[in-house]
Amino acid sequence: MDHFSKILQSEQPPIERVVRPFQRFSKEEAAGGIVLMLCAATALVWANSPWESSYESLWATEMRLGIGRFFIEESLHFWINDALMAVFFFVVGLEIKRELVGGELSSPRRAALPVVAAIGGMVVPALIYTAFNATSDGSAGWAIPMATDIAFSLGVLALLGSRAPLSLKIFLTALAIVDDIGAVIVIALFFTGDVSWINLAVGGGLLGVLAIANRIGIVHTMFFALVGAAVWLAFLQSGIHTTVAGILIAATIPTRVQIDTVDFLERGRALLRRFETGGGSGPDVPPSNLQRAAVHDLELACQDVESPLQRIEHELHPWVAFGIMPLFALANAGIVLDSNAAESLAEPVTLGVLVGLLVGKPLGIFGFAWLVAKSGLSSLPAGLVWRHLLGASLLGGIGFTMSLFITGLAFSDSELIAQAKLGILIGSIAAGVGAWLILRSCPADESFDDLDG
DSSP: OOHHHHHHGGGSOHHHHHHHHHHHHHHHHHHHHHHHHHHHHHHHHHHTSTTHHHHHHHHTOEEEEEETTEEEEEEHHHIIIIIIHHHHHHHHHHHHHHHHHHSTTSSHHHHHHHHHHHHHHHHHHHHHHHHHHTTSGGGGGTTGGGOOOHHHHHHHHHTTGGGSOHHHHHHHHHHHHHHHHHHHHHHHHHSOOSOOHHHHHHHHHHHHHHHHHHHHTOOOHHHHHHHHHHHHHHHHHHTSOHHHHHHHHHHTSOOOOOOOHHHHHHHHHHHHHHHHHSSOOSTTOOOOHHHHHHHHHHHHHHHHHSOHHHHHHHHHHHHIIIIIHHHHHHHHOOOOOSHHHHHHTTSHHHHHHHHIIIIIHHHHHHHHHHHHHHTTSOOOOTTOOHHHHHHHHHHTTOOHHHHHHHHHHHOOOHHHHHHHHHHHHHHHHHHHHHHHHHHHTSOOOTTHHHHHO
8 A cells, every 4th residue: 555545544443543553464465375375386396297397497597696706606496585685684673672662572461372372382382293203314404394484374364355354363473473583593503514704703793783783863764675685794794694694684674754744743633735736636537737736745755754674575575475484495396295294294204293283283273372371361352262262273284384494404415305395285284274164154254345445
């Protein structure tokens, strides 16, 4: 939605002004989830087609980026998983900061339910996986079934329409954000190789520069982009995974903005009057040059009201949802389904991931949520019943993107990677179908149509 429409929102009831931004976000995320599904299906078909060799060779293509003697030459797979996914984690970091500063995670009582549920959804599947693989070569993959793919999950909710209340989407998003925090901590602590302390110190110093810039009021996004790119390069050379750099850079992005409200209102009203008198009125009327200019000036005025965090998140989110994540799925979801795949179903890695996602995630999320609600520390969000939460718990078992990402960090053996991917694929599909069947039986949200109009 453009900035002109945002100004017109001031005439809406307060509750609509609160929920509409989240509805737009969830719809975009849900649409991205559907694109993600299509790309995953394409990768699966491609990897099992007569053109299988082209699938493997494409992602092994070497690409060089740099100037003169200073360059990085790596495979296309590396640039997707280590460079583009750092942008994905940067946007995740922005979402985390937004929720901690003024969102669902800013209030201890409201945060208790998704936080504790997310912890249960990480601990239980990790224990189940370990039970299958404690003494096997696949023991390093214990974190694979811990993750939740919010894009896929919201994509399933989009198929349910009014049977998926807005409060359910908010709960699921908050849970997934806590889940992402856990994933980043796990990556930083357990999937880091030899550390170059000099490069890490350089990266830390640059993060300090960004933090100081935030403190003294620098809000130019280009400054944060250039220094952030240097932080990514320092972390790449340090041995710490670049996804951690993405999260840390996001933590330095300013959330504050100071404006002269009187001046903004006067300027906005003047521009609206100029729009009103600068051309025709009524439906299906093409805007005049004066009206276009008024809308452009109004957009610039509104940009001054948005914090850098809001502006960057809004600009990057479509690129992540419709570009980076689908490309990651296309590059990583190609699983060869042959006679060996059937045999792999009995392998401990496949079983650990499959049971961890399909049983461990919902058991941990629902069980821990039930405990925290019964203890009185929190309560179910308005409009939700326990059947909603059971469906959301199963949606948590859709691990896809993050589970595939952690698989690449945990294993170097191609056979173990294939087994884990098979478990991720079957577990995520089964969890999504199960959640859809449960939530489909829930009563429709009567306010859905009013708020969505």
